[in-house]
Amino acid sequence: MPTPETSGATTLTPAEFTARLRALSPRYWDRHPFHLRLHEGRLGKHELQLWAANRWYYQQAIPRKDAAILANCPDVEVRRVWRERIVWHDGGGPGDDRPGEGGVENWLRLAEAVGLTREEVLDERHVLPGVRFAVDAYVTFARTRPWVEAVASGLTEMFSRGLMARRLVDMREHYPWIAEEGFAYFTARLEVVADEGKSTVDIVVRNCRTREQQEAAVAALAFKCDVLRAVLDAVDYYS
Known part of the structure; x- marks a missing residue:
């Protein structure tokens, strides 16, 4: 339903909306603060393990979030673009050159590189209640809100490339005991995140045709930022 703030309001231009x-x-x-300590080399091994195990819970939820978007989206062109994201995270099927290789698998390798076993990550024994609540809320958002709002929530991609590039440099410098294969997620993600971010912006701008839809998209992105910070708030509290 239109709100008093958006009812009758002028639709933003693409440039204004993007801004x-x-x-x-x-x-x-x-x-x-947790990320700042991470990049400054001030985390101990236990803190890195807690971060890796809880961040994995977020990573494994992303393809489920994307599947929810596909299920709700009536636009075949958007679905064709979006389904590639699920493959990137889950890995390819048996007929592909690298079956099972994907972002989730690469994050498991990072968890192993910081000293966790695959079993203890997969059974979620280290997942904190606050992290589980925030991540599950994000998946529920994607399932229950209009598909374009769910897509807009993923626009944190616009902000992530610089963070990942810096993380690679800082973690290699400050945590040299982490084996190089542990950084596979970041090296692979850097290759796609810039293009994905632009594609997502284009989809959101094209499909938000009213001021109400535009404001809902902005609110969706704000919600996603809050989800991410809630994840780190929980890890920071227990580390």
Whole structure:
């Protein structure tokens, strides 16, 4: 339903709308105190393990979130683009050159590289209640909100490339005991995140045709930023 703030309001131009979305960058989790300590080399092994195990819970939820978007999206062209994201995270099927290789698998390798066993990550024994609540809320959002809002929530991609590039440099410098294969997630993600971010912006701008839809998209992105920070809040509290 239209709100008093959006009812009858002028639709933003694509440039204005995009600027509103990008203006949320200060809410992204790159400025979180836990991430600052991570990049400064001030985390101990236990803290890195707790972070890796809980971040894995978020990573494994992403393809389920994307599957929810596919289920709700009536636009075949968007579905064709979006289904590739599930493959990137889950890996290919038996007929592909690298079956099972994907972002989730690469994050498991990072968890192993910081000293966790695959079993203890997969059985979720280290997943904190706050992390589980925030991540599950994100998947529920994607399932229950209009598909374009769920797509807009993923626009944190706009802010992530610089963070990942810096993370590779800082972690290699400050945590040299982590084997190089543990960084496979970040090296692979850097190759796709810039293009994905632009594609997502284009989809959101094209499909938000009213001011109400635009404001809902901005709110969706703000919600996703809050989800990410809630994940780190929980890890920071228990580390």
